[in-house]
Amino acid sequence: MINNSLKQLGAMLASKQISSVEMTTEFLDRIDQHNPDINAYIALDRERTLAQAAAADARIAAGTAEPLTGIPIAQKDIFVAKGWQTTCGSKMLESFIGPYDAGVIERFDAAGAVNLGKTNMDEFAMGSSNETSYFGGVKNPWDRSRVPGGSSGGSAAAVAARLCAAATGTDTGGSIRQPASLCGFSGLKPTYGLVSRYGMIAFASSLDQAGPMAKSCEDMALMMNVMTGFDARDSTSLQRDKEDYTRGLPAMTGDKPLAGLRVGLPREFFADGLNAQVSSVVQAAIDEYRKLGAEIVAISLPNTRLSIPVYYVLAPAEASSNLSRYDGVRYGYRAPEYTDLMDMYCKSRAQGFGAEVKRRILIGTYVLSAGYYDAYYLKAQQIRRLIADDFAAAFTQCDVIMGPTAPGTAFRSGEKADDPVAMYLEDLYTIAVNLAGLPGMSIPAGFAEVEGKALPVGLQVIGNYFDEARMLDIGHAYQQVTDWHTRMPEGV
Amino acid sequence: MSLSISDIKRIATLARIEVSDAEAEVTLHKLSGILGLIEAMQAVDTTGIVPMSHSQDVTQRLRPDLVTKTDQRALFQSIAPAVEDGLYLVPKVIE
Amino acid sequence: MPISRSRIGIRACRRVFKVEWEVVIGLETHTQLKTNSKIFSGASTTYGAAPNTQACEVSIALPGVLPVLNQEAVRCAIKFGLAVNAEIAPRSVFARKNYFYPDLPKGYQISQYELPVVGKGALTIQLGDTEKVIRITRAHLEEDAGKSVHGAVEGMSGIDLNRAGTPLLEIVTEPDMRSAAEAVAYAKKLHELVQWIGICDGNMQEGSFRCDVNVSVRPKGTDTLGTRREIKNLNSFKFMQQAIEYETRWQIETLEDGGTIQQATVLFNPDTGETRAMRSKEEANDYRYFPDPDLLPLVISEADKDAVRADMPELPQAMKARFEAEFGLSAYDASALTAARAIADYFTATLAAFGGEAKLAANWVMGGVAAKLNEADLDISASPVLPAQLAGLLKRIADNTISSKIAKEVFEAMWAGEGEADSIIDSKGLKQVTDSGAIEAIIDGVLAANAAMVEEYRAGKEKAFNALVGQAMKASKGKANPAQVNEILKKKLG
Secondary structure, three states: OOOOOHHHHHHHHHOOOOOHHHHHHHHHHHHHHHHHHHOOEEEOOHHHHHHHHHHHHHHHHHOOOOOOOOOEEEEEOOEOOOOOEOOOOOHHHOOOEOOOOOHHHHHHHHOOOEEEEEEOOOHHHOOOOOOOOOOOOOOEOOEOOEOOOOOOHHHHHHHHOOOOOEEEEEEOOOOOHHHHHHHOOEEEEOOOOOEOOOOEOOOOOOOOEEEEEEOOHHHHHHHHHHHEOOOOOOOOOOOOOOOOOOOOHHHOOOOOOOOOOEEEEEHHHHOOOOOHHHHHHHHHHHHHHHHOOOEEEEEOOHHHHHHHHHHHHHHHHHHHHHHHHOOOOOOOOOOOOOOOHHHHHHHHHHHHOOHHHHHHHHHHHHHHOOOOOHHHHHHHHHHHHHHHHHHHHHOOOOOEEEEEOOOOOOOEOOOOOOOHHHHHHHHOOOHHHHHHOOOEEEEEEEEEEEOOEEEEEEEEEEEOOOOHHHHHHHHHHHHHHOOHHHOOOOOO | OOOOHHHHHHHHHHOOOOOOHHHHHHHHHHHHHHHHHHHHHHHOOOOOOOOOOOOOOOOOOEEOOOOOOOOOHHHHHOOOOOEEOOEEEEEOOOO | OOOOOOOOOHHHHHOOOOOOEEEEEEEEEEEEOOOOEOOOOOOEOOOOOOOOOOOOOOOOOOOOOOOOEEHHHHHHHHHHHHHOOOOEOOEEOEEEEEOOOOOOOOOEEEEEOOOOOEOOEEEEEEEOOEEEEEEEEEEEEEEOOOEEEEOOOOOEEEEEOOOOOOEEEEEEEOOOEOOHHHHHHHHHHHHHHHHHOOOOOOOOOOOOEEEEEEEEEEEOOOOOOOOOEEEEEEOOHHHHHHHHHHHHHHHHHHHHOOOOOOOEEEEEEOOOOEEEEOOOOOOOOOOOOEEOOOOOOEEOOHHHHHHHHHOOOOOHHHHHHHHHHHHOOOHHHHHHHOOOHHHHHHHHHHHHHHOOOHHHHHHHHHHHHHHHHHHHOOOHHHOOOOHHHHHHHHHHHHOOOOOHHHHHHHHHHHHOOOOOHHHHHHHHOOOOEOOHHHHHHHHHHHHHHOHHHHHHHHOOOOHHHHHHHHHHHHHOOOOEOHHHHHHHHHHHHO
């Protein structure tokens, strides 16, 4: 059962082959068994979860079930959920019990999905290895000496180790796609503004976007049907007609389902910095797409090389301001001892935040400070436009862009922990997508043999704005002719 | 633009993060590395480029002027570090 | 650096300065907008609720919450822009002003920085007989902070966030004022205007209208501005006058004594009448403004402006001009009648019900009514004599039913709640006597009883005639028509 698709799980529930309580219990038991080692979950609440499962069973019995009713979904601990500990991976919020529900949580609740627990993550989503979490690192189920990627590392490990049916993640610079690549499953960051940011704890507001992390594109399409939609509480939420993201999937059969599709390969994505094994896995996947009927065109995204510098100005700047609310006054951590107000602020924030978060707050404070704003922040916003323009130009030549998701495979825990710059380069291919606000997806494309272990490699698919349905079709077509997405790590 | 220890102290104060002298050294080293990475931007001529704050060219939506919130003080203050008579308590504010 | 209390006391007034100084003043006014809900959330803005009961998840900045702009706050800003003839930005941007303070829950205030909603405009103030134009630099929308409450717990401050997120329009002037009196005149005029157009309740005790005053001095005749000090949070015109006068004197004294002025934020202490620099460290304010990524550009179209314009009351300046042109009122009268919306409304309603000469109505509104209101310390909107009632009285003056003198008596009775003018005139028998026969009879009686006065008049003493008129009026208990008395008396003495 644990390897079943969401559709199959839904069918089992609908046919009363299994109840949601039974299905949920099985996942909870698996979590009890594997989580002490993998550390994918920060917060579990068996009672609350099973109550939701029982309610789902009632709904199924009443005949008002929706596709995800009764299915256990893991929620990244960045989403505020009423009554749930919501930490964002930080000591700062260790004691924070959600007093309201995030837009995403409400949508899953309304769909009857079961909240299985809150997954581990890099502190305030700042990291690419999940090692900045106050609640400890997460192990990559494919090789437990390695990181799962980040920041949605807990969700990633949970999906890969089948400790949930599917999970949510958020992606500011690659935090859904990079762990999807490193843990061998499918992850999608939608167009900015499609999924409500209300109740999603902010890291960099103009880049943050939530999306599904699941075993397949078909599963992600079902998740997208639930997650997307206008939310009046988020000024950046877009007012669009509701879409059915599964609508094109059935047509992805036959000989050349992708005939006529133009796939752009940016030469910059296959240059220095890309691991050779990853490169060949990605090339093989592109060959597969050729077979599916796609036409491959060479394109160029000349300014994407600047996406890391731009990102490491804009994201810390926004974060430095977004994280000012954690001051020990109304909620969260307050230092036990202090001499006065100023000391209370400085100690609470010094003790409540981890090293990487503090670094980014300081960088952000610096680039916004008097005398530096134009040289850093304004300049970065200007280059951000150049990067977005590159994509706009590219999409006149192709329908989707493909390339590697990450420059390498999962690295060893601790390997880059002390070198922020090396860590930042993990997001070389993902960040530009966030800067442009485009949808980006990573799907399993094969394995690289590293030190005797087969480590997953992801293929990144970048679409034009609002092209998620087509991207899911394209991913689904590939998943009809390959089985990489069904592979499971050993020992789970 | 190279950073100094006094820059670190200044921005740490602005950001209200206590940084000891020893930490300041380490922080200086790491932040300098990050700024080195960022420095690549300076080579780009951005004259006349309109800064991009949002990825979608949309404008602010307005909310009708209605009171939709009710009192949830008890719930919100149940997770507060220090409260008294409905007020959040902090060390004395000096004007 | 804390500025020590000045040793100048009262004797400063007598000091003779070496240089002739000029004070330069600019104002920043925080106007609380009259909306039901907060600028970025649906929490109530009602004043005086129990602490933090109107502090919703957005007001207290819980993790994950987001701002959504209140359309009424935008309408208020447009109204103000139209009222001061300002440019209204077709596109304005909200920015974050970053600083830590316990009453600022997000650690930043959402404000507008580079692109404010209202641009350059002007407000004309009246100083005695002359007018002066004060240039408005800009007006921008922002959110208010909460309040710190001191003394509830020893050594601690309590934070109440009910006010956090209340919409403000911050109105900034050029440094165009040259005296405390001008600054106060501007502040009063602005105070009336924002109430006139209905965007602010004007309640200064509740903090709905707060002024920060930038004061600097320079030798008269020079162009460069001196270093300014900003007097924060003045919430009464009296304090504003006192604070500016004190601050001006202090700066001049400091400079005359060879000192320099440090830029500072100061507070006014009404008990001592002095200003002092705030103790909180002026660590070089570095607010790190940047566009708020949670909010999108605010776009205001011509149609939006037209819709607000259609909803605007006639503005005081236009109404004043109309009163002069349409009713032939003097500039002084027209200005006084348009000093406040309530006065103008009262006058307009009175005149409409009266239908007679505007000057008579104006005289009564500014004279009899104003005097009684003043005496009773009442606002015109609380006048016990309503416009329709006053009009009833004016009709009887106009048609000679009563004299102006009797009218005062009738008005007193109306004020005391004794009813309408007509019923008071009837019940008290105050109707003017216009019957010539009756007046002749009275005059005959007066002439018979005052033979000596008649002799004096005939001997050439003009004053005696007035005395005889007085006697006749007295005999009629004031009711005889004075014009007729004059005429008949003249004839009889002829």
